[in-house]
Amino acid sequence: MFGTISHLIKEMLESVRRSVLRAKIKPSTKAAAIQEHLRCAGYYVINDYWSQEKCAEARTEIDALLLDAKTTKKWTDDHQSDTRFFYAEQMGGVFLDFLNDELIEEVRLCHSGRVNSEKVIMAAKLVHREGNHGSGGGWHRDSPHTPQFKALMYLTDVNKDNGPFEYITGSQKSSQSIMDLIKGYARPNQYRFTNSEISGIKNTVTLPKVFTGKAGTLVIFDSKGVHRGVPIEAGKRYAITLYCSDGGPLLLH
Template sequence: MFDDQSPLERLTRYEAKYGTHLPELLASQELQRVIEDGFCIIPDFWSSRKCQQAVQEIEKLLEREAELGVKVWRDDIGADIRIMGSNNLSPNLDLINDPKVQDWMHTLYDVNSLVGFTMSAKIQALKGNKGSGYGWHRDSCIPFQFKAILYLSDVSAEEGPFQYIKKSGNRDEMARFCAQHNIDLDANRLDEYEQYFDMSKLVELIASAGTLIIVNTRGIHRGKPLTKGTRYALTNYYWPPESKIPAHIKPYVN
């Protein structure tokens, strides 16, 4: 899209096209927060019992991984463990087909259908863990990208809470941040620029099991490295209907 233009020109044209359905978004309190702040938090979206069943299902799939032929991705130290496409393995691990989540996502993307899956994740406080997402990053640099994240376990400050720089996915804030610090607008790995973050806008999403987070992952975010315990979560990944699951991800999807 607009490959012959500068990143800022591409961003500006994308925003102008995307903005045609903003009135519909701003009519929803939850989606208004996603557009304005970058995220919204919805407590008690799942019951404690439903979360416990999901955790048990994750552990069962990991214990019987070879027997059941489950595709599992692990980081190099075995701290971050992911089962992509878990919605195809168990109804207890299916967030992608939740009607309310679908409705929100279709509205955010302004489409009637999406390509995607639910990922079940277990991350442990092993020495050297980098948290979920391997440090500060943004999933997309020009188009909006939205995810739904559901905590399946209680998450304290030590158990890898989702961290987000508020409003950092908004066009004006992105342009200012990159211009002020001479950062490529197309850069997505951002650990080396942490010193420039406005930490007064850092939000650490400490919450109990069952909490749903709808987030614009074009903003700067990470899963905080764990210093104790284990964090379980479900995450919905989405792509526009004309797209396909990226080639580097597809081999791991069940």
């Protein structure tokens, strides 16, 4: 009972606080339109945001990182399917470009209302391994109450088999989080979800959206919403993700 009440209070306070923070920002028409979609659906997609050449350059950089035995910022999951490099922007080049992208920054600013944000680029290569859980290790929210801004750039063509990003539309909304709690589909302050818990949530909102797309597709999303990378059935996926803190310290997942 205490958990439920604390969940409800946190959601309500967060809604009010975010409206106040956002009201101070005066975005361009383009950024405002993207943020409005992000606020309602939880995501926004821009096709061909990067050229094929730029994606190829980023893939080459990731392959170089994979060969660098000395790198300390590498993480691999237990299945050896998901290899990640945090702080890839320190290599400069296309990774730094992504960190400093002006449109993405403007959308981040108007979605979070936070003038300052710590940012990091995570570069990843995912390959098929039996039993892999997909990018992110299964269904989760990055934060149960606070909006979190992320930008994901596909560097290879992504189809339904090579680990597309998947998102439950509208699940980032406070109203939806409260409804899922009341209906018993989610526990208070819950981060991670089993596949069977997800079927309850799916029934309360629209079907989850699977983001297939060509290399160069940009997916901006609010990672408070329930999401995952679909487990890879075949092939490989290269991608980079921009992580942004929401005022406080950056939490790397």
